Amino acid sequence: MPSEFDLIRRYFTRPARHTDLAVGDDAALFRVAPGMQLAVTTDTLTVGTHFFHDASPRDLGWKTLAVNLSDLAAMGASPRWATLALILPAADEGWIAAFSEGFFDCAGRYGVELVGGDTTRGPLAMTVTLFGEVPAGQAITRAGGQPGDDLWISGWPGLAALGLMHLQNRVQLADAGQALAALHRPVPRVEAGEALRGIARAMLDISDGLAGDLAHLCECSKLGAMLDAGALPLAPLIAAGADESLARHALLVGGDDYELLFSAPPEARDVLAALALKLDLPFTRIGQLTGEAGSILLADGQGASPRPLDARGYDHFAPHA
Numbered sequence: 428m429p430s431e432f433d434l435i436r437r438y439f440t441r442p443a444r445h446t447d448l449a450v451g452d453d454a455a456l457f458r459v460a461p462g463m464q465l466a467v468t469t470d471t472l473t474v475g476t477h478f479f480h481d482a483s484p485r486d487l488g489w490k491t492l493a494v495n496l497s498d499l500a501a502m503g504a505s506p507r508w509a510t511l512a513l514i515l516p517a518a519d520e521g522w523i524a525a526f527s528e529g530f531f532d533c534a535g536r537y538g539v540e541l542v543g544g545d546t547t548r549g550p551l552a553m554t555v556t557l558f559g560e561v562p563a564g565q566a567i568t569r570a571g572g573q574p575g576d577d578l579w580i581s582g583w584p585g586l587a588a589l590g591l592m593h594l595q596n597r598v599q600l601a602d603a604g605q606a607l608a609a610l611h612r613p614v615p616r617v618e619a620g621e622a623l624r625g626i627a628r629a630m631l632d633i634s635d636g637l638a639g640d641l642a643h644l645c646e647c648s649k650l651g652a653m654l655d656a657g658a659l660p661l662a663p664l665i666a667a668g669a670d671e672s673l674a675r676h677a678l679l680v681g682g683d684d685y686e687l688l689f690s691a692p693p694e695a696r697d698v699l700a701a702l703a704l705k706l707d708l709p710f711t712r713i714g715q716l717t718g719e720a721g722s723i724l725l726a727d728g729q730g731a732s733p734r735p736l737d738a739r740g741y742d743h744f745a746p747h748a
């Protein structure tokens with residue numbers, strides 16, 4: 428049985444390029460470039476709440492970093508360093524090896540160095556703390572929205588929720604491939620987040636569901652929103668096999684999507700269209716911010732008056748969750 432130190436050396440130690448001192452000492456040392464602010468975020472995945480007991484360790488390794496990358500992307504920050512706290516029920520070397528591969532797949536893809544962590548015994552859980560850099564004063568917060576801003580969403584929100592419903596046998600999808608990929612291997616919108624600096628005025632990622640996270644953006648910006656039901660990007664959900672009402676539900680309240688929701692002035696439409704092409708990532712304009720603080724409405728585009736959007740995203744402590 429390898430010791431904890433052997434496991435760390437074998438599976439969690441990689442050469443560091445932009446870190447002064449990484450895994451192996453009591454603390455890591457790294458330097459933020461002059462003129463940059465340090466952006467820090469942390470997220471935990473726990474068995475039973477965020478994933479099933481038999482989840483693929485390789486996917487978990489990817490996802491535990493990806494969900495943190497999504498939070499940094501939502502600030503417009505560039506990811507650089509991570510720490511990893513692992514709680515493991517047993518030193519199952521095959522499991523750890525696969526987890527490590529998934530983790531470093533994701534780390535390598537986004538230029539993140541693992542600089543330290545902690546390894547303890549207990550019910551399976553993993554916490555990443557991710558450090559990134561953003562030019563001082565240029566981070567995109569939730570609070571910068573202006574009345575009249577367009578609201579945009581990246582990618583294909585709702586797919587991950589469909590994937591989860593499929594796994595739970597709550598829906599039969601004709602083609603579950605994309606939905607399961609979105610659930611197990613979310614692609615954090617890192618390049619998009621960086622490119623949106625100077626364009627987006629308010630931004631967050633929609634890990635708790637579009638409706639709930641839109642409510643957060645509105646609250647922080649002290650504004651309201653009007654969404655256009657006809658503009659929601661339902662096509663990929665319908666292509667997977669959801670009917671229209673399920674597709675809309677998955678898109679609006681489904682969680683575990685790591686897309687970006689942002690506001691930008693209408694003058695930015697052409698720039699955003701060009702950026703979407705360059706990134707090969709759709710940006711869909713789904714509505715506008717309004718001056719009516721706290722009012723979040725969904726217009727059906729068919730003449731009926733707009734109705735309040737049920738803004739309950741996924742909330743771990745809500746009775747319905």
Ligand code: ADP
Nearest residue numbers: 435439450451452453511513542543544545546
């Ligand atoms: P300490 O007892 O001083 O907390 P540890 O035994 O927890 O030290 O860790 C030894 C070294 O290994 C430290 O540099 C720590 O950051 C690193 N480390 C521990 N667990 C992990 C892990 N899961 N991933 C990356 N580095 C880790």
Ligand code: MG
Nearest residue numbers: 544545546547
């Ligand atoms: Mg320790």
